[in-house]
Amino acid sequence: xxxxxxxVGVVRERAPGERxxxxxxxxxxxxxxxxxxxxxxxxAGEEALxxxxxxxxxxxxxxxxAALRKQATLTLYVGRPAVKDVAGLAPxxxxxxxxxxxxxxxxxxxxxxxxxxxxxxxxxxxxLSRAQAMDVLSxxxxxxxxEAVLVxxxxxxxxxxxxxxxxxxxxxxxxxxxxxxxxxxxALSTARRxxxxxxxxxxxxxxKGDVLSTGASFVDLGGxxxxxxxxxxxxLTDEEKKAQQAAVAAAIGKFDVVITTAQVPGRRPxxxxxxxxxxxxxxxxxxxxxxxxxxxxxxxxxxxxxxVTTKNGVTVIxxxxxxxxAARASSTAFSRNVSALLATLLPExxxxxDRDDEVVAGLLITHEGxxxxxxxxxxxGTAPKGAPKKRTARS
Numbered sequence: 001x002x003x004x005x006x007x008v009g010v011v012r013e014r015a016p017g018e019r020x021x022x023x024x025x026x027x028x029x030x031x032x033x034x035x036x037x038x039x040x041x042x043x044a045g046e047e048a049l050x051x052x053x054x055x056x057x058x059x060x061x062x063x064x065x066a067a068l069r070k071q072a073t074l075t076l077y078v079g080r081p082a083v084k085d086v087a088g089l090a091p092x093x094x095x096x097x098x099x100x101x102x103x104x105x106x107x108x109x110x111x112x113x114x115x116x117x118x119x120x121x122x123x124x125x126x127x128l129s130r131a132q133a134m135d136v137l138s139x140x141x142x143x144x145x146x147e148a149v150l151v152x153x154x155x156x157x158x159x160x161x162x163x164x165x166x167x168x169x170x171x172x173x174x175x176x177x178x179x180x181x182x183x184x185x186x187a188l189s190t191a192r193r194x195x196x197x198x199x200x201x202x203x204x205x206x207x208k209g210d211v212l213s214t215g216a217s218f219v220d221l222g223g224x225x226x227x228x229x230x231x232x233x234x235x236l237t238d239e240e241k242k243a244q245q246a247a248v249a250a251a252i253g254k255f256d257v258v259i260t261t262a263q264v265p266g267r268r269p270x271x272x273x274x275x276x277x278x279x280x281x282x283x284x285x286x287x288x289x290x291x292x293x294x295x296x297x298x299x300x301x302x303x304x305x306x307x308v309t310t311k312n313g314v315t316v317i318x319x320x321x322x323x324x325x326a327a328r329a330s331s332t333a334f335s336r337n338v339s340a341l342l343a344t345l346l347p348e349x350x351x352x353x354d355r356d357d358e359v360v361a362g363l364l365i366t367h368e369g370x371x372x373x374x375x376x377x378x379x380x381g382t383a384p385k386g387a388p389k390k391r392t393a394r395s
Contacts, residue, residue, distance in 0.1 A: 006351045007037045008342070009072025010055075012044040012065070015079050017305055017320070019047035019327035020334060022076035022097065025058035027335035031342060032059045035349020039063045039071050048327035074351060076338060078331075083110045091115035094351060096338070098122050098136065101365045101376045102266030103295065108376060111366045117353070118365040121337075122265070123373065125362040133340040134359070138182045139333035144322040145186030145261065148288045149175075151322070152257045153194060155286045155307070155315050161195020172197050174254060176219065178272055178298070179261035180207035183290055187259050188214040196257070203244070203262075221247040241270065249277040256282070260298035261290045266379065273299040283313030292318030 008031055010023045021044050023031070028038045038060040042052055052062050063071065069088060075081075077097030081089075083106050089095070092115065099120035101108045111118045121136045132138075152175075153160050162172040175191045177184050180202035192198045192215050200211035201219040211218045221244055252258060252273065258281070263269050269291035278287070278300060289302040297318060301308060304320025323330035344359065345351055353360055353367070365373045371380065 004073060004350075005037060006346055006349055007039060007071050007073045009068045009075040010038065010040040010044050010060070011068065011075060011077055011081075012041045013047075013078050014082075017324055018079060019324040020078045020331045021045040021048045021050060021327075022078045022331075022334060022338060024048075024050055024332055024335040025054040025060070026332070027339045028055055028058040028060045030339040031346070034343060034346050036342070036346050037061075037349075039068055041065050041068050045331070048331040050328070050331070078334060080104065080107060083107050086110040086114050086116060089114055089116050092117065094119065096121065096341075099365065100266075101373065102379050105380050108365060108371060108380065112369055112371050115369045117367045119360075119363040120365050121341075121363065123362050123365065123375075125358055128358055131359055134337050134344075136334055136337045139337055140323045140330055141181065141183040141261075142186050143326050143330040143333065144290055144319070145183035146190050147322040147325045148183070148187050148259050148261075148290055148319055149190040149194065151317060151319060151325075152191075152259060152286050152288045155288075155317060156257055157284050158256065159195075160191065173256040175199070175257045175259070176201070176252065176255040177216070177259045177261065178202070178221070178248070179263075179290075180204070180211050181261060181263075184259075184261040185210055185214060187261065188216045191257075191259075192216060199255070219251060221251060244270075244272065245274050245277065248272055249274065249280050252277045253280040253282065256285055258285070258287045259290065260287070262298050263291045266375075268295045269293065269298050271296070271298065271300065275300045278310050278314055278316070279312060281312070281314045284315075285313075286315045286317065288317045288319050290319050290322065292320050 031038050040055045040060045040062055042062050056062055074094040080097050080099045081095060094117045096119045099118060101120050124131055124134055126135055158173060159170050160173045163170045173196045175196040175198045177187045177200045180200050188198050188200050198216040199219045200216045201221045208218050260272055262272060287299055289297045289299040291298045292302045292304045299316055302316050302318040304318045307317045309315055355361055365376055371377050
C-alpha cells in the first residue's frame, strides 16, 4: 500500500494580537523542494506583509479554512489550535506549533482523544547543536528583546543617548535588564546601540560573561547561583526569592528603564520587581515585563498587552506579543526554524517520526491516542503507561 502524501497546511492565526504566520513564501519553496505539497489558508500571511499572491507564486495552493482541514495531513501553527477545532481533525493528523502543553491540559487531552500527533516547538531539546536551526523560542526571543527596548524608549519621557545641544547636555538613560537569556542579551545590545548606559543581571553564574560581552556592566542581585537544566534558571526557593526581591528593590532606584525577561518553562514567571521595588523607582521610569502572561509576570501588577501607571508615576508595560510587532521579521525567522525541522521530518516528502531521535522525542506530546511526553503526563497527573515504544512511526 503506498504511503500517504504529506500535505502541509498553513493556517491564519486567530489569537488576539497575533500577526505572525508559521510559514512564509520562502518556506513554501523549501518544503516544495523536499517533495511536500503546501496548502495555505487565504489571508494567512497578510498581517505579516506576505500576500496571497506571493504564496501562490512560491507554489502553494490557496484554500479556505474548511478545505485546509480536509486536505492537510500536517498543520503548522505559530500558536496552537482551539480545543473545539481538534475533534474535526482526522486520526493521524499532525499538528506542529507552540502548543504550551504544560499549561494547556484540555488541549492535550483533546489531541490525544482525537488520535492527533502533536509536536510542540517549545519542547525542542535546545542543548542539541543540530537543533539550533530549529529553535523557534530563541528566534522569537531575539525579536522580543529588540522590540522591548523600542517599546521602552518610546514610553520613556527622555532620551536614551547622551545629547549635547545649545540648550546643554542631557545625560543618557540608565537601563537595567534582568535575565540574560536570548531576549535579555538582545535587549542589552539594542539599548547600548541606542546610547543608553546599560547594566544586566541574571541568577545563573554562567550568564555574567554573556552580560559583559555586550558591553554592559553586571549587577549582582542577590548572589544566588541558580543554573538549571537546558540552560534555564531553576526555580528559586522562597528564601532565595525574597532575597532577590530585596536586592532588586535596593538597586533599582538608580535606573530609568528596567526590562525583565526571566521565565521558567511551563511555570509562573518569578516575581522580581515587587511593589517595594516599583516604589523605589523615580517618577517617569519605565518597566517592560517580557514575561507578562496569563500565569503572571516578573513585575507586580503587570498584565500582558497592557500598560499601567503606578501611584508614583512609573509606567509598567506588560509586553505579551512583542514578536508580532515585527511580524514580517519574526515570521521569517519562525519559518526558517520550522523549515529546518521539517527537513528532518520529511525525507522524500513523507513524514517520518523516529522516536529514537532526540529531537522528535523531545517535541512529541501526543501520538496514536496517548500522551507520550513524560513531563506533560506528570503535569496532567496521569501515570505514564511505560517508556515510548522504540520504533519508527510513519504517517
